[in-house]
Amino acid sequence: MSPSVPLQEMIRAIRSARTQCEERGVIQRECAAIRAQFRQADNEGRSHNLAKLLYVHMLGYPAHFGQMECVRMIASPRYSEKRVGYLGAMMLLDEKQDASLLITNSIKNDLSHSSQFVQSLALCTLACMGSAEMCRDLAPEIDKLLRSSNSYIKKKAALCAVHIVRKVNELGELFAPAARSLLSEKNHGVLHGAVVLITELCERSPETLERFRKSVPELVHIMKGLVLSGYSPEHDVAGISDPFLQVRILRLLRILGHNNEVASDAMNDLLAQVATNTDSTKTAGNAVLYETVLTVLDIKSESGLRVLAVNILGRFLLNNDRNIRYIAMTSLQKIVGTDHIAVQRHRGTIVDCLKDPDASVKRRALELSLALVSASNIRSMMKELLNFLSTCPLELRAQAASGIFAAAERYSPSQRWHIDTILHVLTTAGGDVRDETVPNLIQLITTASELHCYTVHKLYRALLQDISQQPLVQVACWCIGEYGDLLLKGDCQEIEPVQVNENDVLDALETVLQSHMSSPTTRGFALTATMKLSTRITENVDRIRSIVSIYGSCIDLELQQRAVEYNALFKKYDHMRAAVLERMPIMEKNSTGQTNGETTGELVKEVQPVKVIQGQPPTQPPASQVCDLLDLLGDSNDSGKPSSSSAQSSNNTSSPGGDLLDLLGGLDLMPPTPVPTIPVYEKNGVNLTLSCQKQSETSLIVTLTASNSTDADITTFTLQAAVPKSVQLLMKAPSGDHLPACGTVKVTQVVVLNNPNKVNLKMRIRVSFTSQGVAFQDTVQVDSLPECR
Amino acid sequence: MMRFLLLFSRQGKLRLQKWFTPLTDREKKKVIRDMMMMVLARPPRTCNFLQWRDLKIVYKRYASLYFCTGLEDQDNELLALEVLHRYVELLDKYFGNVCELDIIFNFEKAYFILDEFLMGGEILETSRMAVAGSLEEADTLQEVKDQTVYYSVPQY
Numbered sequence: 040m041s042p043s044v045p046l047q048e049m050i051r052a053i054r055s056a057r058t059q060c061e062e063r064g065v066i067q068r069e070c071a072a073i074r075a076q077f078r079q080a081d082n083e084g085r086s087h088n089l090a091k092l093l094y095v096h097m098l099g100y101p102a103h104f105g106q107m108e109c110v111r112m113i114a115s116p117r118y119s120e121k122r123v124g125y126l127g128a129m130m131l132l133d134e135k136q137d138a139s140l141l142i143t144n145s146i147k148n149d150l151s152h153s154s155q156f157v158q159s160l161a162l163c164t165l166a167c168m169g170s171a172e173m174c175r176d177l178a179p180e181i182d183k184l185l186r187s188s189n190s191y192i193k194k195k196a197a198l199c200a201v202h203i204v205r206k207v208n209e210l211g212e213l214f215a216p217a218a219r220s221l222l223s224e225k226n227h228g229v230l231h232g233a234v235v236l237i238t239e240l241c242e243r244s245p246e247t248l249e250r251f252r253k254s255v256p257e258l259v260h261i262m263k264g265l266v267l268s269g270y271s272p273e274h275d276v277a278g279i280s281d282p283f284l285q286v287r288i289l290r291l292l293r294i295l296g297h298n299n300e301v302a303s304d305a306m307n308d309l310l311a312q313v314a315t316n317t318d319s320t321k322t323a324g325n326a327v328l329y330e331t332v333l334t335v336l337d338i339k340s341e342s343g344l345r346v347l348a349v350n351i352l353g354r355f356l357l358n359n360d361r362n363i364r365y366i367a368m369t370s371l372q373k374i375v376g377t378d379h380i381a382v383q384r385h386r387g388t389i390v391d392c393l394k395d396p397d398a399s400v401k402r403r404a405l406e407l408s409l410a411l412v413s414a415s416n417i418r419s420m421m422k423e424l425l426n427f428l429s430t431c432p433l434e435l436r437a438q439a440a441s442g443i444f445a446a447a448e449r450y451s452p453s454q455r456w457h458i459d460t461i462l463h464v465l466t467t468a469g470g471d472v473r474d475e476t477v478p479n480l481i482q483l484i485t486t487a488s489e490l491h492c493y494t495v496h497k498l499y500r501a502l503l504q505d506i507s508q509q510p511l512v513q514v515a516c517w518c519i520g521e522y523g524d525l526l527l528k529g530d531c532q533e534i535e536p537v538q539v540n541e542n543d544v545l546d547a548l549e550t551v552l553q554s555h556m557s558s559p560t561t562r563g564f565a566l567t568a569t570m571k572l573s574t575r576i577t578e579n580v581d582r583i584r585s586i587v588s589i590y591g592s593c594i595d596l597e598l599q600q601r602a603v604e605y606n607a608l609f610k611k612y613d614h615m616r617a618a619v620l621e622r623m624p625i626m627e628k629n630s631t632g633q634t635n636g637e638t639t640g641e642l643v644k645e646v647q648p649v650k651v652i653q654g655q656p657p658t659q660p661p662a663s664q665v666c667d668l669l670d671l672l673g674d675s676n677d678s679g680k681p682s683s684s685s686a687q688s689s690n691n692t693s694s695p696g697g698d699l700l701d702l703l704g705g706l707d708l709m710p711p712t713p714v715p716t717i718p719v720y721e722k723n724g725v726n727l728t729l730s731c732q733k734q735s736e737t738s739l740i741v742t743l744t745a746s747n748s749t750d751a752d753i754t755t756f757t758l759q760a761a762v763p764k765s766v767q768l769l770m771k772a773p774s775g776d777h778l779p780a781c782g783t784v785k786v787t788q789v790v791v792l793n794n795p796n797k798v799n800l801k802m803r804i805r806v807s808f809t810s811q812g813v814a815f816q817d818t819v820q821v822d823s824l825p826e827c828r
Numbered sequence: 829m830m831r832f833l834l835l836f837s838r839q840g841k842l843r844l845q846k847w848f849t850p851l852t853d854r855e856k857k858k859v860i861r862d863m864m865m866m867v868l869a870r871p872p873r874t875c876n877f878l879q880w881r882d883l884k885i886v887y888k889r890y891a892s893l894y895f896c897t898g899l900e901d902q903d904n905e906l907l908a909l910e911v912l913h914r915y916v917e918l919l920d921k922y923f924g925n926v927c928e929l930d931i932i933f934n935f936e937k938a939y940f941i942l943d944e945f946l947m948g949g950e951i952l953e954t955s956r957m958a959v960a961g962s963l964e965e966a967d968t969l970q971e972v973k974d975q976t977v978y979y980s981v982p983q984y
Contacts, residue, residue, distance in 0.1 A: 047933050054932075090936050097842060097935065099857075119970045126939055133850045156966050166948040168850065191962065194952060202948040228953040235950050273955045276910065283954045286907050322913075326906035361875040366905060399875040 045087040050094060066095055077108045085112060086123040093123075093130055106131050106138040113145045118157065121149070125160045134170030143173050150180045155191050158184070162195040166202040174203040178210050185217040190226040197221065197232025201239050211240045215247055222257055227274055227284055230261070234287045241294050252295050255302045259309045262288050266313055277321035289313075289330040296338035303339040310335050314347055322362075325355075329366055336374050349374070349381040356388045361397055368392065368403035375410045386411050390420070393427045398435075405435055409442040417450040421460060429467050436471040440464055444476065454487040458494055462511070466501060469508025477513050482626045484518060492531040495522040499539065502547055507556050513564045516551060519544060520568025521622060523575040541576045545569065549586065559595055566590060566598060570605045574620045584609055716744070720806055720819045724749030725756070725778070727806060731824050737797065741790040741824065747778035749810065754778075756808040758788050763801055767793040778808070800824045829949030830908070831883060831898040832859065833942070835931065838892055840864050843931050844938055848949035863887075863896050877905050888912050892928050911951060918945055921960055940966070 049069055056062035069091060076088045089108055096102035109131060112124025132139040142164075149161035162184070165177060181203060184196035200214045214236060221233035241248040265280050265288075274281035292310075296303040313331045318324040328351055335348040355367035368389065375382045389411065392404035405427065412420045421443070428439050443464055451457035461480050465472065484494050498515040506512050519526060526539055551557050551565040566587070573583045587609065590602035608616050716730035726748055732740045743760075747753050756776045762768050771789040778786055794800060802824065807816040835844040842860060851859070866878055867887045878885040880898070886908040887896040895912045899905065916926075918941050923930040931938050944959045944966075946952055953959050 046936075050933055094935060097845065099842075118972070122940070122966075122970060123936065126936060129939075133847075135850060135852065154969070156962075156969055163943050163947055167848070195947065198947040198950055198952055201950065205948075227955060228958060231951060231954055273957055276914075281954050282910060283907065283951050286904050290902070290904075322906055323910055326904055326910060329906055330904050361873075362877060362906065362909070365875045365877055397874040399877055399879070402879070 045084060046090045046094065049091050053094075053098070066098070066100055070095060070100070074104060077104070085115075086117075086120045089123050089127050093127055096130060102131060106136065110138060110141045110145070113142050113149075118154070121157060121160060125164045128164050129167045133168050134173075139168060139170060140173070143176060146173070147177060147180065150177065150184065155189055158192055159195050162192070162199045166195075166199040169199075169202060169206065171206045174206045174210070178203055178207075178213055182213055182217055185214065185221065190224070190229050193221065193224070194226070194228040194232040197229065197236050201232075201236050204236070204239050204243065208243055211244055211247060215240055215250070219251075219254070222254060222261075227281055231284050231287060234258075234284070234291050238287070238291045238294060241291070248295070252299065252302050255292065255295055255305045258288055258292060258295075259306055262292075262309055262313070266309075266316060276323040278318050279321075279323045279327060282323040282327050285313075285327050286330045289327070289334050293334040293337050296334070298339070300339050306334075306338070307341060307344060310340065311344055311347065314344075314351060319354075325363055329355075329370070332370060336370070336378075345378065346381070349378060353385050353388075356385055356392075361395070361400055364392060364395075365397075365400050365403055368400070368407050372403070372407050372410065375407065379411075382407075383411060383413075386416070386420075390423050393423060398432055401431065402435060405431070405439055405442070409446060412446040412450060414450045417446070417452060418456075421447065425460070425463055425467070428464065433471075436468050437473070440468045440472045444472075444479075454483075455490055455493065458484065458487065458490060458497075462497060462501065465508060465511040465514070466505070469511045472510050477510050480510075480514050481517055484514075485623065485625050488625070491518075491522045492525040492528075494518060495526045496531055496537070499526055499544070499547070502551070506551055506554055509558050509561050512551055512557065512561050516548065516561070516564040516568040519548065520564075520571035523568075523572045527576065541572075541579045542582075544572065544576075545579060545582055545586075548572075552586070552590075559597060562595070563597055563601060566601055566605075570608075571620045573609075574617050717821075719743070719804060719821055720817065722817060723815050724751075724810060725753065725806060725808060726782070727758075727804070727819075729802075729821060729824070734791075737793055737795050739792045739794065739800070739824070741792060741802070743788045743790065743804070744785050745778060745787075745806075746782040746785045747780055748782055750780050751811045752777065752779050753808045753810045756786055756806075759805040759807075760790055761803040761805075762792060763798055765794070765796040765798055766800065767795075769793075829900055829903070830911075830946070831900065831949065833946070834860060834863055834894075834896045835938075836860075836864055836894055836896070837928060838868070838894070840868065843893060843928065844935060844942070846939070846942055846946075859898075863898075867894055867896050876909060886912070890916050893931070911946075914956070915942065915945060917956065918959055921956070922963060 052065050052069075053062055056065050073088050073092050076082060076084070085108075089105060089112060092102050092105040092108075096105075105127060109124050109127035112120045113128060115121055115124065128139075128142055132142070146161045146165055149157050152158050152161070162181075165173065165181075169177070181196050181199050184192050185200060187193060187196070197218075200218075204211045204214065218233055218236045218240060221229060222237075224230050224233065237251055237254070241251055262285065265285055268280050271280050274284075276282050279285070292302075292306050296306055310331055313327065314335070317327050317331070319328055332348045332351050335344050340348075352367045352370055355363045356371075358364060358367075371382050371385070371389075386408075389404055389407050392400055393408060395401055395404065408420065408424065408427075412424075424439065424443050424446075428436065428443065431439055444461065447457050447460045451460070458480075461476075461483070465476075465480075484491070487494070495518045498511075498518045501511060502515040502519070523544060525531075526544060527541060548565050548569050552562050552569075557565070569583055569586055573580050576583075587602050587605045590598050591606055593599045593602060608619060612619075716728045718726065719729045720727040724747055725745055727743060727745045730742050730744070732742070734740055743758055745756060745758070754777055756773075756778050758770075758773065760768060760770060769791040771791070773786055773788040775784075775786050778784070792800065800823070802821045803818060804821065805816065805818045807814070809815070829848060831847075831849050833844070833846040833848075834842065836842045845856070845860065847856065862880065863885065866880065866885065870878075870887075876886055876888055878887070883898040883900065884903065884905055885896065885898055886905050887894055888909060889895075895916070897908055897912065899908055919926045919931070919938065922937070922941055923934070941959070941963060944953065944962055953962075
């Protein structure tokens with residue numbers, strides 16, 4: 040075929056551009072020329088122009104102005120133009136473009152063209168970019184072509200039908216009979232297309248699957264013919280006769296034999312034959328063997344055949360070719376749940392693959408190794424896995440760490456081994472473990488009560504060496520805090536005794552507190568640990584007190600709060616300190632996680648060991664106990680509130696001249712008198728005070744108290760209130776509307792405010808009353824309600 | 829089925845792209861970028877299979893070109909290697925000792941060859957000779973300048 044000279048010249052021009060800018064310039068000029076050509080009605084070089092545009096499109100430049108030209112070229116009677124037009128349609132139009140519908144008619148016409156090549160162009164394009172509507176329109180045409188006598192067209196129609204079925208499920212019914220009859224073809228291309236079509240139909244419809252089960256003998260016969268036939272130059276690939284067709288037939292047999300005894304029986308012999316006779320020196324043979332193994336393992340095959348299949352996989356594992364090893368492991372992964380013992384035989388090879396330099400092979404080996412861990416091989420497997428963890432690529436670390444934890448959880452031979460393993464993981468890959476590891480480990484440590492001494496010594500030493508791995512540091516701090524007394528005692532059976540003195544321990548904790556590598560959570564752990572040590576050590580309690588008070592002014596809010604609370608524990612509640620900070624009881628394991636999100640999501644594959652168990656975060660109990668105490672004391676303060684506020688308001692009535700002082704007194708925010716009241720209105724004998732109490736984050740209770748400082752009674756006393764727009768107001772019933780003289784009885788009105796948008800609260804209050812027969816009405820604005828706790 | 833087939837050079841220039849599922853331009857660009865990044869980063873003599881999102885990626889290097897395809901879960905990776913090899917053989921037979929320049933300057937023919945071999949993400953014709961034969965006939969048809977007379981084709 041003669042090359043398109045204009046196209047090649049343009050390609051040469053673009054390639055000779057030395058910079059990106061130059062290339063853009065060339066392309067812009069060419070596109071302008073192409074656009075001009077498109078506008079001309081009829082010219083000789085139309086196909087060349089469109090080809091140029093397609094090249095420009097492949098370089099990544101916009102080419103949508105060529106869409107209509109494609110439509111026009113497809114309708115052209117010239118084959119050369121049709122060919123490029125359809126190519127353009129496949130490259131520029133897809134079902135999301137509106138212009139694609141315009142070619143439906145052209146395709147329809149071309150499907151019944153006299154030339155098979157024009158028909159094939161239409162079929163190809165429909166199979167590439169046909170939308171659901173187009174498929175629905177043209178499906179009857181395709182069905183007709185499936186029954187034509189031309190093999191060239193039949194094979195293309197078959198794959199076009201596959202595309203239609205994928206787009207519109209219901210049309211599968213239409214193609215089933217034609218597909219059935221195509222199985223008796225001799226032409227491999229048609230046969231292949233038929234098998235693909237039947238596979239697609241069976242995957243989508245169980246009834247069709249049932250019907251096609253009857254074709255199993257026919258398929259077996261075809262397959263036997265391929266396997267046993269002599270050399271056929273047309274279809275031979277490395278000694279295998281048409282491996283493409285063989286693989287497709289095996290795949291179809293897999294679907295038909297799945298969960299069905301009868302069908303599986305019919306194919307047993309064939310599968311055994313293929314498995315033994317296929318030459319496995321080249322990729323083509325291995326491809327067929329691979330598909331055979333997958334089929335054997337997926338149908339109800341007899342046990343001898345299964346053993347044969349697993350042995351083939353074992354042979355694959357020893358193959359020099361990495362690709363073969365990779366797919367062997369992928370297949371073994373699928374059956375490790377059902378044929379566990381068979382796979383265990385190959386454990387050695389799989390573990391060796393952990394050391395393979397190829398990342399894909401490593402990944403597969405890791406997954407398979409984790410699946411093969413069992414109670415009998417846990418120690419040796421864990422050694423290999425820990426080795427792997429220290430050398431593995433970063434993207435596999437998290438998976439390896441969590442797999443190791445799960446395996447250790449399930450099969451650990453002793454608690455000490457378990458703790459050692461977890462510590463080892465934390466030191467090597469501490470940054471990649473999941474969040475719930477820390478509470479889990481802590482929970483585990485509390486249960487191993489006889490190992491507390493050993494654990495705390497080990498963790499202390501690890502802490503001294505490296506404080507960058509946050510989970511490790513957190514666990515170490517927690518343990519030092521809890522079991523600090525054991526650490527200082529020095530003697531421990533399982534580990535060489537080393538004398539540790541109190542200053543060293545506090546130094547270590549302080550280093551953690553001050554280090555920039557420590558995250559806020561870690562520092563929280565360290566501070567709490569320091570506090571706990573105050574009951575476990577004897578000499579340096581002052582040092583602890585000073586550390587804690589320094590952090591009372593820390594910028595981090597969490598730390599500051601803790602430090603303030605611990606300070607309070609030192610100052611006011613010293614009698615409770617020992618009780619608050621005493622040793623924690625053994626924690627219960629929770630099977631459903633409350634604090635962390637990952638619960639059932641942990642079960643990735645059913646063969647993986649059990650999910651990570653959630654535990655309660657341990658640092659909450661001591662802090663919350665302290666809080667509870669303060670709240671109790673706070674409550675006792677609350678009971679004192681009314682008395683103080685009434686004392687305040689009585690102050691108001693007796694000395695109206697001393698307003699300023701009272702104002703200041705009302706705004707006194709010392710904790711013992713938590714409810715401030717402010718005088719709001721003092722005129723005409725009415726003294727109105729306001730006090731607030733915070734109910735929740737957004738709601739507030741305002742109490743307005745009015746009293747009469749004159750000698751005459753006040754009647755019809757009413758209050759009205761207005762607040763900013765976003766605040767909601769609810770006025771409760773007032774206690775009364777009569778204010779007797781000399782402030783003997785007060786009227787209170789409660790107003791409930793809800794401030795969801797947390798705007799600045801203002802209130803306008805209208806007071807209206809009658810005194811000595813004169814009606815008074817006044818408005819007062821309160822610009823800011825007093826700070827309430 | 830194959831979801832896509834890409835050919836790109838060692839320098840990251842795309843030479844051919846065939847998409848078997850509808851994707852937006854943006855998605856296509858993302859796939860191309862990801863494929864180039866993953867495949868070009870692979871050291872030599874490593875496994876030809878990768879995992880990307882939910883697809884199996886099979887790639888093979890021939891001289892200066894990388895042939896890269898994305899397969900679905902049920903597809904056979906080893907067979908995909910054979911498919912890529914067959915496509916290279918077809919190109920070689922057509923162009924006679926094919927090299928990257930042939931594919932650059934005759935990209936539309938590379939597409940025509942591909943369309944005779946694969947369709948809708950599946951293999952269309954398993955015989956080399958049949959593909960070569962139909963390509964030859966189609967090219968002959970294209971040569972015929974007369975637009976009303978079509979080459980009459982014998983029925984198989």
